[in-house]
Amino acid sequence: MNRLMKPGARERETLLNSGFLASLGVESVAALMEIAIIGNLPARQMLFREGEPADMLHCVLSGYIRLYKLDPDGREADVSLYGPGDLIGASVVLDGGRYAATAQAAEPALLARFDLRRVRDIASRRADLALALVNIVSAQLAASFTSLADDRLHTAPQRVSRYLLDHCPADGKATSFRLPYQKSLLAGKLGLAPEALSRAFSLLRNHGVHVRGRLVHIGDPEALKRV
Amino acid sequence: MNRLMKPGARERETLLNSGFLASLGVESVAALMEIAIIGNLPARQMLFREGEPADMLHCVLSGYIRLYKLDPDGREADVSLYGPGDLIGASVVLDGGRYAATAQAAEPALLARFDLRRVRDIASRRADLALALVNIVSAQLAASFTSLADDRLHTAPQRVSRYLLDHCPADGKATSFRLPYQKSLLAGKLGLAPEALSRAFSLLRNHGVHVRGRLVHIGDPEALKRV
């Protein structure tokens, strides 16, 4: 990661709005701001690798970070995807352990980094920080449970339609929106090969879903729920 | 859950050895002991259901608790399995949220329960408790990542052999041991139908694995790693 620096006005702003800092009291925010380091990560660059000693906590300010595990043959399985405002769950290792997976920039990203030991020090004095970490990590655990169950219970088109429904207004009206990242990244997040995602989209055409590039139009959200 | 009671000598002993309390200072342990309630749960009984407001933290003293999610048709997908000494991760919801999955006793179980609000109160005064919760939940997050990646990268026989290797001494010598629970439960934990587990075991016979009932004999751990 290059161009390390203290947070400027823009970065402070983004950081304050992130899910991480938003729930903290002013003293904890100040203490974290004090130790925050901002850096950007070019596309495809690794942030950390599975098995490395965990020494930093990372928060995404912009861009997307893909978290994945490797098998012996080098095949990759995505386990998480973090966007603006997200704290990278796998880097919350306060007890001096190791990273559980590899983190890579899916596109150019701006990150805030915090020395883990110092975070631990602050958390041991300021309960709001420790409790916020508990909440964030358990929310991520719940999300991981959802992925796991989805993988085992739903077909590719079902997973895709659930994703689309999660990302559009709940009012049952037709909508359009832009996918926040490339389809191959979405495929990984959903545990699919890119081809399978493509086929799922083409099947969903019969259910009122139209895709061109990153633009998605959903004709009938109610119908989509019944896929 | 019936037969609620204050912890007796036996339960205190088990609780003190659990991963949860083991890392805490004496004051936090005392405070938790003060609010602990012991109860047993008959086989197949639910401890909590997905979506219910989370008001209790649970720690398994004996037996096994299966955590799963349901799909609309009533099919179940196991997301976690907790045994003696484990804190049930899905019940660590300090911010008044809801349980992320359903917990059911896979066999008669003895549990310690803690009122979540009171745990939160203690954690906001005693940093060691809050930090221990962060560590426990993030370890479970890492385990969940591993399951997710395993599902996507490995075949049934591979997942089974990894499980076996995780549960036998690492010294490369032949061993025998007893499965801690029924095979159908193990199948669920590994994300397999019971039939698939059975077929995996029969395939692993060619690799020196012999199973009779819950008794497993591993002839050559090294060979197993290469499956």
Added chain:
DNA sequence: TACGCGTCTTGATTTCGATCAAACAACGCA
């Protein structure tokens, strides 16, 4: 030791998604 129930195994079939291969589209860049 025999009985009966629940668990596990085996077989046959089917479905889903991975993989390989190739055509196609989009985008950045000269």
Added chain:
DNA sequence: TGCGTTGTTTGATCGAAATCAAGACGCGTA
């Protein structure tokens, strides 16, 4: 505007595991 790279779609094939349906085994009980 044209080219090359990268990302996406489509087609064909293959393999893994779910499912359905019997049958065998193991275990506790009488």
